Amino acid sequence: MDEETLRSKFLGSLIGTAVGDALGASVEGWYTVTGGQIQSLADRVGLLVYTDDTHMAIGVAESLIEKKGFDGEHMAHTFVRNYDREPFRGYGPGPPRIFGMIKGGEAWDQAAEKLYSGGSYGNGSAMRIAPVGIFYHDDPTTLKEVAYKSSHITHAHELGKQGAALQACAIALATMAEPSSPFASDDFIKGLKDFVDHDVYQQKLRSIESLIGQWDKAKVVLELGHSIEAFNSVPTAIYSFLTHSRSFAGAVLYAISLGGDTDTIAAMTGAISGAYLGIEAIPETWKQRLENREYIEELAEKLWLIKTKG
Ligand code: AR6
Ligand code: MG
Numbered sequence: 001m002d003e004e005t006l007r008s009k010f011l012g013s014l015i016g017t018a019v020g021d022a023l024g025a026s027v028e029g030w031y032t033v034t035g036g037q038i039q040s041l042a043d044r045v046g047l048l049v050y051t052d053d054t055h056m057a058i059g060v061a062e063s064l065i066e067k068k069g070f071d072g073e074h075m076a077h078t079f080v081r082n083y084d085r086e087p088f089r090g091y092g093p094g095p096p097r098i099f100g101m102i103k104g105g106e107a108w109d110q111a112a113e114k115l116y117s118g119g120s121y122g123n124g125s126a127m128r129i130a131p132v133g134i135f136y137h138d139d140p141t142t143l144k145e146v147a148y149k150s151s152h153i154t155h156a157h158e159l160g161k162q163g164a165a166l167q168a169c170a171i172a173l174a175t176m177a178e179p180s181s182p183f184a185s186d187d188f189i190k191g192l193k194d195f196v197d198h199d200v201y202q203q204k205l206r207s208i209e210s211l212i213g214q215w216d217k218a219k220v221v222l223e224l225g226h227s228i229e230a231f232n233s234v235p236t237a238i239y240s241f242l243t244h245s246r247s248f249a250g251a252v253l254y255a256i257s258l259g260g261d262t263d264t265i266a267a268m269t270g271a272i273s274g275a276y277l278g279i280e281a282i283p284e285t286w287k288q289r290l291e292n293r294e295y296i297e298e299l300a301e302k303l304w305l306i307k308t309k310g
Contacts, residue, residue: 001178003308008278009175010304012248013130014296016274017057017267019286020252021127022048024266025090027256038256048290051090053267055082056128060150061299064131068306070146076108076153090263092228094120095154109149112156119156123233126151126160126167127264130271133171135303137275143172144195155230162198163230167268169195170238174276183245183276185212192238204235211239217258226260233261237268241276248273248281 026041027033059082063075080099083091094115101111112119132150136143144165151164173191177183193205207223214220224239225232237255244250248270255269256262274282287293 001176003304005179005278006175006308007301007304008280009179009275010134010307011279011297011300012274012277012282013134013171013175013271014057014061014274014300015279015282015287015290015293016248016252016270016272017127017130018050018054018270018290018293018296019048019282020255020266020268020270021053021263022050022290023252023286024256024262024264025049025051027259027262033257033259033262038253043285046289048286050291051263052092052095052124053127053264054296055086055089056095056124057130057267058082058296058299060128061131061303064135065299065302065306070132070149072149072153073108075150076102079153092122092124094122095124098154109152112152112154116157118158119152119160120154121157121159121163121230122155122228123163123230123261123264123268124160125153125155125164126230126234127267129164129168130171130275131299131303133168133271134175134275134300135307136168137172137175140169140172140195143168159198159200160230162196162201163234166192166196166201167234167237167271170234170241170272171275174241174272177276179277179281183242185242185245188242200231201235204231208235208239208242212242221258221260226258226262226265228261228264233265234268237265237272240265240269241272245273245276248277249283249286 059078063078098111147165147168148161151161224236240255251273255266
């Protein structure tokens with residue numbers, strides 16, 4: 001793949017995260033939403049304001065850039081610094097508690113183990129994983145290791161970490177796929193199955209296969225979920241991408257139409273779709289109105305430069 005195509009994919013995945021997040025945030029908590037409703041909402045709002053999903057993905061990117069790769073301690077402190085600057089982004093209940101522990105001197109790789117039973121399995125570490133997915137797209141071993149370790153800063157439960165790894169793998173496979181060729185869904189699902197081993201995710205991936213072409217959204221929600229747990233949202237984002245693999249807007253609007261945790265499911269769908277189709281596939285009107293677009297583009301650009309030029 002030529003470097004310009006790869007650059008477009010890096011931009012597409014980060015801007016795709018932010019656009020999906022901001023659009024989905026405007027209807028978060030609705031049970032189901034029609035494509036027309038969200039389109040008219042999107043047309044009415046002046047600025048597309050993103051939430052914690054994008055704010056944390058920005059932190060992941062900033063840390064990868066500054067350290068030219070993964071450094072857990074540095075990433076954890078980047079999250080803490082960013083949260084202190086903008087605590088109003090709609091963070092889940094867990095991360096701010098962990099940031100408090102880290103500020104109090106707890107080790108970056110131990111604080112999250114103290115939350116819930118065995119750590120969090122919320123989707124908070126999968127929603128921010130796009131920079132990891134694109135940066136390590138051609139190195140599955142490091143991809144998995146960094147997905148796990150970056151997740152562990154806030155989400156120590158195995159299901160939280162595997163959810164982040166599954167989302168990272170979906171982004172990596174989409175980054176490697178040739179955007180001008182039809183999307184090879186079977187190979188994509190097989191690649192995902194080979195990457196995660198937990199029964200819960202294996203079962204969800206089988207459900208995705210059997211749901212392909214399913215028009216009944218209630219059935220999709222029943223089998224894949226649309227809530228805040230990683231296992232009830234990462235597979236839903238993957239499925240949403242597959243329903244409209246050739247259309248960024250189609251995939252993201254479909255994700256939002258399923259209702260529930262719409263900002264995060266749309267952010268994750270946008271990350272995969274943007275990584276496959278590239279930045280040009282994201283509607284101009286959405287890109288133009290995205291808050292902080294230039295800064296997010298700058299981060300994608302820098303990640304691409306480090307990746308391709310060192
Ligand atoms: N046992 C029981 N419930 C759990 C467990 C567990 N081990 N782990 C998580 N939960 P959290 P996040 C439930 O707090 O993942 C924002 O709106 C529990 O109810 O780690 O960062 C984003 O946009 C817990 O409060 O936060 C995302 O939508 C919840 O899962 C979302 O929040 C979330 O886990 C991300 O949240
Ligand atoms: Mg959010």
